[in-house]
Amino acid sequence: MIVADRKPLDEILEMIKDYSKIMIVGCKGCVTVCNVGGSKEVGILASTLKIARNKEGRPLEIEEKTLERQCDPEYVDQLKDVLDSYDAIISMACGVGPQFLSERYPQKRFLPAVNTTFFGGAVQHGTWVERCAGCGTCVIHYFDGMCPIARCSKSLLNGPCGGSAGGKCEISKDVDCIWDMIVRKKMEQGRLDELLEFRPAKDWITARDGGPRKSVREELVQ
Amino acid sequence: MSDLKSGSNLEKVLKAGHFAFTGECGPPKGANVEHLKEKFAYLKGNVDAVNVTDNQTAVVRMASWAASTLMVQEGLEPNFQMVCRDRNRLAMMSDILGVYAMGVRNMLCLSGDHQRFGNHPQAKNVHDLDSMQLIALAKKMRDEGKFLNEEDIDVPPKLFIGAASNPFADPFEFRVHRLAKKINAGADFVQTQCIYNMDKFREFMKIAVDMGLHERCFILAGVTPMKSVGMAQYMAKMVPGMDVPESLIQRLRGAGKGQVAEEGIKFAIEQIEEFKGMKGIAGVHLMAIEWEQRVPEIAERAKVLPRPKV
Amino acid sequence: MRLSYPSNVKIIQLPCTGRVDILHLLKAIEDGADGVYVAGCLEGECHFLSGNLKAKKRVQYVKKTLEEIGLEPDRVEMFNLSAGEGPRFAEIAREMVERIKKLGPSPVKIKKAA
Numbered sequence: 052m053i054v055a056d057r058k059p060l061d062e063i064l065e066m067i068k069d070y071s072k073i074m075i076v077g078c079k080g081c082v083t084v085c086n087v088g089g090s091k092e093v094g095i096l097a098s099t100l101k102i103a104r105n106k107e108g109r110p111l112e113i114e115e116k117t118l119e120r121q122c123d124p125e126y127v128d129q130l131k132d133v134l135d136s137y138d139a140i141i142s143m144a145c146g147v148g149p150q151f152l153s154e155r156y157p158q159k160r161f162l163p164a165v166n167t168t169f170f171g172g173a174v175q176h177g178t179w180v181e182r183c184a185g186c187g188t189c190v191i192h193y194f195d196g197m198c199p200i201a202r203c204s205k206s207l208l209n210g211p212c213g214g215s216a217g218g219k220c221e222i223s224k225d226v227d228c229i230w231d232m233i234v235r236k237k238m239e240q241g242r243l244d245e246l247l248e249f250r251p252a253k254d255w256i257t258a259r260d261g262g263p264r265k266s267v268r269e270e271l272v273q
Numbered sequence: 274m275s276d277l278k279s280g281s282n283l284e285k286v287l288k289a290g291h292f293a294f295t296g297e298c299g300p301p302k303g304a305n306v307e308h309l310k311e312k313f314a315y316l317k318g319n320v321d322a323v324n325v326t327d328n329q330t331a332v333v334r335m336a337s338w339a340a341s342t343l344m345v346q347e348g349l350e351p352n353f354q355m356v357c358r359d360r361n362r363l364a365m366m367s368d369i370l371g372v373y374a375m376g377v378r379n380m381l382c383l384s385g386d387h388q389r390f391g392n393h394p395q396a397k398n399v400h401d402l403d404s405m406q407l408i409a410l411a412k413k414m415r416d417e418g419k420f421l422n423e424e425d426i427d428v429p430p431k432l433f434i435g436a437a438s439n440p441f442a443d444p445f446e447f448r449v450h451r452l453a454k455k456i457n458a459g460a461d462f463v464q465t466q467c468i469y470n471m472d473k474f475r476e477f478m479k480i481a482v483d484m485g486l487h488e489r490c491f492i493l494a495g496v497t498p499m500k501s502v503g504m505a506q507y508m509a510k511m512v513p514g515m516d517v518p519e520s521l522i523q524r525l526r527g528a529g530k531g532q533v534a535e536e537g538i539k540f541a542i543e544q545i546e547e548f549k550g551m552k553g554i555a556g557v558h559l560m561a562i563e564w565e566q567r568v569p570e571i572a573e574r575a576k577v578l579p580r581p582k583v
Numbered sequence: 584m585r586l587s588y589p590s591n592v593k594i595i596q597l598p599c600t601g602r603v604d605i606l607h608l609l610k611a612i613e614d615g616a617d618g619v620y621v622a623g624c625l626e627g628e629c630h631f632l633s634g635n636l637k638a639k640k641r642v643q644y645v646k647k648t649l650e651e652i653g654l655e656p657d658r659v660e661m662f663n664l665s666a667g668e669g670p671r672f673a674e675i676a677r678e679m680v681e682r683i684k685k686l687g688p689s690p691v692k693i694k695k696a697a
Contacts (some may be wrong), residue, residue: 060651091606098343098609103652105613105691204387205358209405209454211447212384213439213466214513221513222389234447247450249458252362252406252421 052172053145054179055088055165057096063141064103066162070138071109074112075164076130078144087165088143090117096143096164101193121148127155134159170201187257187264192270193250195236200253202229208250213254278415278461279433281378283322285583286556287462287491292549293556294567294577295352295464295493296320298344300335308576309340313347315565319572320582322379323557324352324464328359331391339493345376352435353377356385361401362421369414374432381435381464381564382407404420405458408436412459436460438492440477441470442514449480456490463490464558467497468544469508470516487553494548497560498571499537502526538571545575587667588676600624601634608645608659615692618683622675628665635663641687655686 067073075093082088091181097113104111114137118184121144130152134140139160142149146167153161169181184201190208191198200206204222211230214221218231237243277284286293296316301308313489316323323344327337341351353372355365369380374548384404402410411434413419418429436455452463468474474494481487499505502525509517521540528536541559548554557577561568572578599601600623611619621642623635639661646656660679662672 060648064652065653094606095609098606098613099648099652102609102649102654102691106654150669204389205384205400205403207400207403208383209403209452211442211444212388212404213437213442214512215442217443217446219513222387228443231444234444238444238446243447243450246447247454247457248410249405249454251409252402255401 052084052170053147053167054085054169054171054181055082055145055167057087057092057143057165058163060099060103063096063162063164064100067100067111067139070111071183072112073139074114074116074134074137075141075143076121076148077115078119078121078142078148079117080120080122080144082144086172086177088145090115093143094115096141113135118144120144121151124151124155127151129155149199185258186253186255187261188204188254193245194233195240195242197229197233197236199229199233202227206253208253275330279378279431281322281433282583283352283379284433284461284472286581289581289583290583291581292577293321293491294319294494294572294580295322295324295556295558296565297324297326297558297560298340298565299326299329299562300337302332302334302386304335306343309335309343310347312565313344313349317347317349317572318580319482319569319578320559322350322352324354324381324560326358326496327354327383327385328391330386331358331388331393333392338368338375338377339378341372342375350379351377351456352379352381353432354381354383355407356383357400357402357404357407358385359399360390361399363398365402365407365410366414366420369411369430369432370426371431378431378433378436379502380411382411382460383437384549387575400404404436405455408434408455408458408460416459434459435462435464437466438463439466439514440468440474441466441516445473445477449477449486452481453484453486456486460490462493462555464493465495466514467495467560469499471544471547473516475551478551482553487555491555492553493558494544494551495554495556495558496541496544496548497562498522498534498541498564498567499525500534500564502533529579538567538574541571542575545577557582588673588674589680591680592676599629599631599634601629601631603638603641605644608642608646612649612654612658612691614643615689617686617689617692618660618679620662620675620679622662622664622672624674625663625665628676653666654690657682658686658689 075097077088077093079089093115094098097115101111101113118129120126123250134156139162141162141164142152143164149161149163168187170183171179171181172178181201183198186200199208199210203210204220205212211228215228215231217226220228237246298312325337325341328334337354341353344351365383382404388394410421411432414426414429415431418426420426438452505517505525508515525533525536545557548557591664600621603621608619621638623638629635642659642661645659650656662675
């Protein structure tokens with residue numbers, strides 16, 4: 052799912068410094084799953100902001116709400132009769148959320164409370180790692196189920212590079228070298244010869260490099 | 274291996290069967306042409322070709338193509354390095370045509386150190402192609418006379434194509450295969466990462482020779498003389514893919530104050546002597562980075578002078 | 584045991600400190616408490632195995648949050664003791680009250696009243 056991290060509190064406080072009545076809107080989708088923008092986190096942020104502002108002697112009125120998702124018009128519509136009385140609205144959804152809200156309610160001001168980072172999954176409770184770069188042409192089957200575009204720091208298709216040491220990437224001991232993992236798996240599975248095949252240059256046109264993307268299901272469009 | 278692909282001095286030296294001796298020169302952190310020319314002076318006549326690094330360790334320096342061109346003008350032969358980190362395929366093909374037009378005849382295709390190491394870690398990461406694909410691209414431009422999109426090139430660039438090989442990175446078992454892959458992709462010559470662990474390197478070369486790789490590609494062994502114990506320790510701990518045996522560090526320590534650099538050079542010369550006779554090794558690549566002034570002396574003591582005229 | 588502890592400590596009983604949520608601690612501060620502390624079983628002796636460890640992490644999170652917004656992190660604390668340690672319970676209460684007295688009234692409370 053989409054993973055995000057909450058913005059530092061001083062940044063959020065700076066965003067709302069001129070406002071006294073705000074709403075915080077959470078999302079029950081990805082940000083709930085990665086514990087950064089669900090109803091619980093909305094409550095925590097609300098309480099934290101109130102404490103900070105009370106301390107300054109400039110109290111803040113906050114309304115808390117959590118939508119099923121902020122990336123679907125039918126849920127975004129649910130805020131229709133509610134938004135008027137707020138100076139600004141903080142969205143705790145991924146980058147898609149505040150944009151959809153902005154489009155639907157152009158007169159209101161929407162602020163992102165999280166920094167959206169990557170597509171990933173949980174490796175243990177509380178830890179999520181990047182797995183997919185959204186390149187638009189999935190090739191993990193050539194690499195025994197691992198993606199070097201997302202997981203190699205240099206997105207090599209014919210790796211590993213000369214900086215791979217001890218199974219770790221040259222950029223940090225905390226980053227596994229995915230090519231080390233690919234090579235070892237191929238060796239273990241007796242498929243090393245597959246890695247001797249030259250992988251030609253990638254067509255990045257399907258990735259973000261080719262411009263903003265759109266996905267259409269013709270059979271569903273009315 | 275007898276027809277000349279580029280006509281470069283390095284290619285001619287290697288194909289004539291001589292033991293090649295190449296050097297390295299990093300461009301300045303500015304447009305300091307005078308300083309660059311001083312460095313050239315130490316290398317001229319002492320090596321067959323000089324590697325010109327490309328924003329090495331992701332630190333911004335004068336462009337490799339510019340320093341290479343200046344080198345040609347000064348009468349030395351550059352080995353133009355290009356990394357995949359900073360430019361996309363358009364810029365790569367464009368630069369290859371450009372350097373060829375300016376008289377460059379050798380090229381080294383590298384991935385490039387990640388910019389997080391360098392002095393501009395905030396930069397966008399390019400890596401449109403990887404080093405393997407760059408080797409194949411240079412070959413396609415030269416031998417097929419075509420761009421990556423199959424369009425014809427009006428005057429194809431005829432470069433002698435090189436690649437890097439690191440026998441000491443992981444996984445070790447795959448390193449020779451990766452070298453084979455680079456040769457299959459089109460590498461005419463290969464320079465290895467600097468060698469300190471001679472045992473491991475001999476093991477690597479044995480496998481490479483068994484696979485017949487030395488018959489399809491010229492392999493040059495990388496040598497970097499250690500200047501100090503600090504340098505040896507730094508390289509052992511902080512540089513990924515570098516293998517510095519404890520025995521070497523001990524040897525340097527034992528040399529005594531003021532004698533460490535000399536001991537480092539002694540070790541390098543011993544290595545060069547062994548490489549001259551090692552099966553599969555076609556030459557040595559000396560990386561005396563920021564120590565170019567010692568190259569004439571090292572070349573003399575390693576008995577690789579005078580360089581062959583071909 | 585009928586030991587005395589300071590009267591300005593309000594006790595909220597839970598079956599396990601694992602039940603304490605980040606929001607409980609924040610709300611207490613928000614509503615004007617000068618300090619909040621969590622008293623849980625000794626580490627390794629939690630009846631529910633790791634409830635007190637979860638509480639410890641939550642207390643650390645709240646401390647970090649308070650620091651980020653300019654409040655003293657020492658206003659929130661985690662203590663561990665066994666259910667049989669009556670005197671230790673009273674001692675902790677006194678210790679925390681002393682600490683809060685030194686820090687002074689919560690800046691949240693002062694401004695709210697202003």
